[in-house]
Amino acid sequence: MNTVTLTREQARRFIVHYQGLSGPFKYQGRQGILDLVAAAGCLQYDPIDAVGRNIDIVLLSRVEGIVRTDLEDCLYRDRTLMDHWDKVMSVCLMKDWPALRRLRAVHGKRHLDLLSNDEAVARVKAHLEKHGPLTAADLPDMGTSMQTARSRQVNQAALDALLFSGAAMIARRVGIKRMFALAQAVVPEDLYQQADPFTDSDAFIRWRLKRRIGAVGLLWGRRSDAYLGIDDVTVSTLRTHLQHLHDTGDIVQVMVAGLDTPLYALREAEALLEAVRAGAQYAPRLALIAPLDHFLWDRKLIAALFDFEYVWEVYTPEAKRQYGYYVLPILYGDELVGRIDVRAVRKKQALSVAHLWLEQPVPDDFHTALETVLEQFRIYLGLERIVFT
Known part of the structure; x- marks a missing residue:
């Protein structure tokens, strides 16, 4: 397969399902946390705890049957995960040491x-x-x-x-x-002593590029915020590395109708690309998307495919905010349908919904699906009730 051609709708459906955000939950329990980190390469860590931390929100959107202590157990008891710098400060698999x-x-x-x-x-x-x-x-x-x-x-x-x-x-x-x-x-002793597996810096860079493409599902063949932290890559060398990965069959080129720049997917995603192109449909699911979720690593790509602009306003002066301090995009099916301002108010033991913005028509079951997700957040955060203010 040299080049795959998709419509924008198909590209959206591919990314959403590839990331485990549609259909039945792809990831289950504590093992699901490890499988998700393996699929994404790393999950960004940010300590702000407005409605759970960024990483908690990422997990809740994709992993079924977890409690908040599961992540800490993987990190600090089982040592299957580690805090490590990658894109930025992140949670990575310990085996990647x-x-x-x-x-x-x-x-x-x-x-x-x-x-x-x-x-x-x-x-x-x-x-x-x-x-x-x-x-x-x-x-x-x-x-x-x-x-x-x-x-x-x-x-x-x-x-x-x-x-x-x-x-x-x-x-x-x-x-x-x-x-x-x-x-x-x-670090477990056997991993701590293991040598660098890469023969040269080019091999290491290409491994990192594949991880980033694998995290998002589709990425541009140009500079992208999703490549943040791969410091040795310029626009020219990025194209060279991507061409090498394409020539060796590690990645597949994807052209999306209406976009001039080619995108790339991992070779392992070919079957899903073909299924989506052939018209496969997946049961819609509602998810609240974390501000630093790998789904949003390239916000220009999200804007191009989903017609949805997102700015994390946590560091924006209050008077200049358009929406709010910690507002989350709402994904339903393969559309970003709105935003929600929801906080954990622990003094009142409440999950507080301050505002809901719907930016396009939603199906009849939307509000029931939203209530279900909010209840999952309430339980995960150990709160007593949900309030709408």
């Missing part, structure tokens, strides 16, 4: 060079070895230094250098507090 060695080397050197204080790094490392796991506040005071025109605590900068280099890791979380330890105390 060897494959990410080159990324740790690049980011670690950047932070070590910026700090330029080997003694501080050695002191923090020794303190972690003797006293870890511990919080950043437990580190000995080492004063402040100027980094990129701003003052920083030396101990925190040294800890960051250790984290990004892979010498230290998050061992567990206690509420919003992160507990740090040396990596060898967190």
